[in-house]
Amino acid sequence: MGGFWDNFSTLLLITTTWQRIMPEELWYHINRFLQKLVNAINPYIEITFHEFPPDSHMRSDAYGAIEIYLGANLSQKAERLNANTADGSRSVALSIDDYEEITDVYNGVKVWWTRSKSFPRSNVISFYGRDEERRSYVLTFRRRHRDIVVGSYLSHVLSEGKAIAKRNRRQRLYTNVSGDNGWGDDEKMMWRHVAFDHPATFDTLAMDPEKKKDIMDDLIAFTKGKEYYRQIGKAWKRGYLLYGPPGTGKSTMIAAMANFLHYDVYDLELTAVKDNTELRKLMIEISKRAIVVIEDIDCSLDITGKRRANTTDKKDNDEKDVKDVIANTATDNERGNDEESKITLSGLLNFIDGLWSASGGERIIVFTTNYVERLDPALIRRGRMDKHIEMSYCCFEAFKVLAKNYLKLDSxxxxxxxxxxxxxxxxxxxxxxxxxxxxxxxxxxxxxxxxxxxxxxxxxxxxxxxxxxxxxxxxxxxxxxxxxxxxxxxxxxxxxxxxxxxxxxxxxxxxxxxx
Incomplete structure (x- = not known):
């Protein structure tokens, strides 16, 4: 046994010495030759599906579909599983654990799925300011089955996974949490969610029927307008400004819109956002088919339309106008005495319709306010807030809806x-x-x-x-x-x-x- 370890140590020493004295180009060609030799002998092919592709901060749709497919169809074959309770129900969603391997058979072709994870090198800068796990699914199959696996099996897995997700999908209500006040230890999760179970619908919404129909038609046109938005060169998103006195149903309108479209709701609390960078990260993590809500924006931020200026120097004045601070409201208990919480008007405008706002697609952004005249005109102009909806006092048509809802009376x-x-x-x-x-x-x-x-x-x-x-x-x-x-x-x-x-x-x- 001692002779084996002596020989192994000698071989390791020789290999290390060769790597140091051999030219890098020659070592590259040797590695390339060895890789070709291994590939010629190895009868298997591997395809890796990363959770977060190297060139993107968005979670891969393919990874999510594969995870759902494996959990629904093959979890009974795994020995180690992860379990999560589904929102609002007693059912349990299963997924295979790290480094677990399971087998699938498709039209007589046998394939193997493995979930793995890795960590970036220490000199890699994380988008979230720390080293992150990088998970992936690895599909292994025999070389002779390549056409079947690539041609039809992968399409089957992705379509089946998306269909299962659609059947089991429950709407969610998200809220953003600052890094210092996060729930749990997972720092990279900037949104926390609960099941969205609001009963409001357009049928129960107290509003003039013609106005209600106009809003519903606009929403339907938006959901069917993917190709149209691409044709006109505009990001697939739409802005709604709901304004009116307190108690006129602005929040109820948002819930009715979400239920009508079956969209998730992201309730963005701007006072919990530290700066423009954090706001951009929040935007990146918002899913497709979502309504992003900023309620009472006139109260959350100092955006009265009066931009601050430093009158001592014109250059400083212009710079201050560009970097106009519209929020600095986080308390010491939330951020600590040594930190400022602020975002700029330009940062919020970029959040609404900047380059990053086009990521994801199929999003609706909703502002609510009791005092529309206090808002900066640049914030609510057409193109940012495409549709302005006045939530007015109760009219007779709205009263009839309420009488029907509360008293079951038509007359x-x-x-x-x-x-x-x-x-x-x-x-x-x-x-x-x-x-x-x-x-x-x-x-x-x-x-x-x-x-x-x-x-x-x-x-x-x-x-x-x-x-x-x-x-x-x-x-x-x-x-x-x-x-x-x-x-x-x-x-x-x-x-x-x-x-x-x-x-x-x-x-x-x-x-x-x-x-």
Whole structure:
């Protein structure tokens, strides 16, 4: 035994010495000759399917289809498996473990599948700032079966895997998590998800039917427009701006869109994004057939349309305008005292329709806001936000949808009264729905409609008081302006007296209104 190890050590030493003294070109030709010799003797061929191809940061569709195919059809042949619980169900999704080999037979041809993993060299810079595992599936088959495997077997595996994925697909709701606040230890996962199980549909959405149909037709045209978008040279994506007062159904609209298209939803929280680079990474990891949502964008970011400028130097001023910071809102608890959280307007614009936004395809980007006038015009121009949808106060057509949803009523004698009241006042669909909802099992539809009518009358009276108060305030300000112009100055005591008189008049008007 000792002689064997002595001979092996001697051979290893000679080989190492040859590698050092032999010219690199000569060593290359020797390796090439040896490889040809091995290939001539080896009766097998191997095809490797990488999870992340070397020239892409996107997960390979082929890898995903193979993983699903093997897990569904061949997992019973494996001895070591990975198990994951499917979202929202008790079923378990199986996949073969690393370095596990399983056999498949197709039209009498026997092939072998192996899952492997490797790590990059230490001098390789990871896209995510750290060394990452690189997984792959290796398909091995006999050389004489090459035409069958390459010609039809691989197509069978990919099509079957995609069909299984489509049958078992459940919609998901994703949210982005910053690196410091991630869930678990997998740092490269920038999105976390739960099952998307929102019941909203366009049938239950309180909106004018014509407006609703226009939105649905637009969505259908988008999903069928892949070739059209390619023909006109535009990325296959579409932007929607939903704006209107609180409670008008903007979030419900997004859920209805997702259910209508069977798309996943990515809820992007901009205050958790550190910088433009992180925003770009988030974009890369968004899947196809997805709705990307930024809710209340006027609250999340400082984008009032007033770009900051440094007036001390014109060059600095221009540079500041380009690098205008629109968000720096992460708290010390989220990021730490030593880190800033900010993205730029240009970074957000590139996220919407820059070069990276074209990766993946078939995406819808949705902004919601209560105050559209506060947003930078560059952010919501046509081409970025292609369709602007005003989510307005409740109209009679929207009320009828709510009455059908909550009370199962298509008509009622009180509908006419409600119709007239809705023409006179502004009330959100959320407020109407709250009044229509029965507060107990014994509560009748008649009582619910009565509650709504009472609420509408009260809102009408409050609106009248508000208008009178505003009128009084305007008159008071006009009189104060006249006094200032006549006297030139106004003492603090005089202002306080005028304010007290104004409040007394407002209270008197309110008292008379309800009297």
């Amino acid at each position: 009622h004698e009180k509908f006419e009264n409600i119709k007239n009241l809705l023409k006179e006042i502004d009330i959100s669909p959320a407020d109407v729905a709250e009044n229509l909802m029965p507060k107990s099992p014994e509560m009748s539809s008649e009582e619910c409609l009565g509650n709504l009518i009472t609420a509408l009358h009260q809102a009408k009276e409050e609106a009248a008081v508000s208008r009178k108060a505003k009128k009084i305030d305007a008159e008071t300000q006009d009189k104060e302006s006249e006094v200032k112009q006549q006297s030139g100055t106004t003492s603090k005591e005089e202002v306080n007296v005028g304010f007290r008189k104004m409040m007394i008049r407002i209270l008197a008007e309110k008292y008379n209104c309800f009297r």
